[in-house]
Amino acid sequence: MVFSLNIEDTLNRLLQQEDTDGDKKITIEDNGPKAFEIESREGNKCIVKGTYHLSNLLQELVISKNEGNKFAEIPLKKIEEPPVIRISRMIRDYYWKGLTRSMDEVGVEKLIADTKNETLTASKLPVYVPFHDELAFNYYNTLELKLPIQVIKLPEHISPEFVKSINKKPGILSLKLQEAHGEIKGVPFVVPGGRFNEMYGWDSYFESVGLLLDGKTELAKAMADNFQYEIIHYGKILNANRSYYLTRTQPPFYSSLIREVFEITHDKEWLKSHLKTAIQEYETVWMVQGKRLTENGLNRYLAEGIGMPPETEEGHYDAILKPFAEEANLSIHDYIFKYQNNYIQNDFLDTYFLHDRTVRESGHDTSYRIEGMCADLNLVELNVLLYKYELDFAEIINNIFDNTFEANATIYTSKYWFEKASLRKSLINKFCWNSEKGLYLDYNQVTKKQSTFVAATTLTPLWCKMATQEQAKILVDNAIRLLKEKGGIAGSSEESRGNINEKRPHRQWDYPNGWAPHQMMIWKGLLNYGFDLEAQELVYRWLYMITKNAVDYNGTIPEKYDVVEGTHKVFAEYGNVGTDFEYMSQEGFGWMNASYQYGLSLLESKYVEKLNNLIEPELVF
Known part of the structure; x- marks a missing residue:
């Protein structure tokens, strides 16, 4: 049955009755009767009941209004659409479009x-x-x-x-x-959403995973073309295309992106061009000794800016600056001016801001895992990503280019890159594998000690099949036990996060929060080693949390979640992008959208049915 509804009249009546808190959304926090009568111009009537169905009605009215219509032709099946099908459809048909820029x-x-x-x-x-x-x-x-x-x-x-x-x-x-x-x-690109209107580094790869699944291959290809442009003209894949990011790169996923695009397009000339650029990035950004390559042969992040990161909000560093300003008998404002203009030299602040910028380059801004020492660390995930580069180069050259490839006046064979990957694997195992704890841990190449901080990144070696089967079993047994929560994998273990108090505030990449890129890499890693049931459970937990929040909160799909409570109501620095909208989300959030589509592509049909019925994970696994 299709209902032909006067949009303005229906919208006004619906919001007046059901949107009791006046935020132009219909959520479980509204106190309306949760039952609204609609009547089509032909006289057909229906009572729409419940938060989810009412918010669907609101969204369908707004979609039709945005298309310039005065009357909306809304099938009842759209109002009663199963939540998993609806969320996936909205991502595919609306959110990617809303996030596309040029x-x-x-x-x-x-x-x-x-x-x-x-x-x-x-x-x-x-x-x-x-x-x-x-x-x-x-x-x-x-x-x-x-x-x-x-x-x-x-x-x-x-x-x-x-x-x-x-x-x-x-x-x-x-x-x-x-x-x-x-x-x-x-050339178009996809932005994360909300206040982020630029092309961001590692966001772009994960967004592209979703784009490829949704048949938007040309848009994913365009993202790679913009990566190539940045490397050629700015020397690196940027944190984002803002001027203050010119000294900062991001986690390296370029080889994965071009390989996955090529698997669909089979455009050998395009791949050849991008492979040359990827090798250039590898050599000039990552493998310069004393920069991002450390003495032990592993890599680090190193944002080479000077002074305070200018993108932070006013007052962000006041607690750090206050003692120095007081000692100099200056206001914080005056101290910043003198420090930034080299009238004051402060070695402590120089080092502090070096690490602070580098945290931002790592993509994990911010986390107690890396705060105050990021430029000293051989991070597990960074070296895993570069291992994946070396493996990708080897396999592409061997399988696509007959084992010979010329780039930057050098002839490469697959043997060269396989040996690079083998060496890196042995170094990661030497410095980052802790056989006693059965975990991969970051290595401080200055203090020569492993970190004790347990993060979701401990599982990333599974993503590129770097661990042995025996290591994988030990790692899964130990890490999942420490990190699994109601909504999936937390950014860190609760113990590593430490006691939170006023002097030690929440960091958004730590417990209790969970992030899409971690989940996506972990799911793939588990499947690589045959941990199918563990993967299905973690996919289900993550998708259940997203689905339940979208059902209860008018389709909300935000940047991050509190996976312990299973809610989008995250209380940490920077808030939660993707929650501030009226009537309906136009975008969701980039890598969250992708994680939903990717998770659905992995989830067995018997679990999808349970997900549509919002059966809690504890009752499924």
């Missing part, structure tokens, strides 16, 4: 309204263009006549000193443009 006129116009630009001292948004990209420079100069932007060409060689000099004038960095049929368009 750096052409339409995209730049949206960026001008970005709330992060409210701190700009000038009325124009700076658009920074690489030294050698004449197409971009000329294109943005034409936009200067239409939009309040200022086009600035970057120097050929970008130093940390230069980046610091433009921190007072933060702006956006151009991404790839392409010319077709006489028109210039930006």
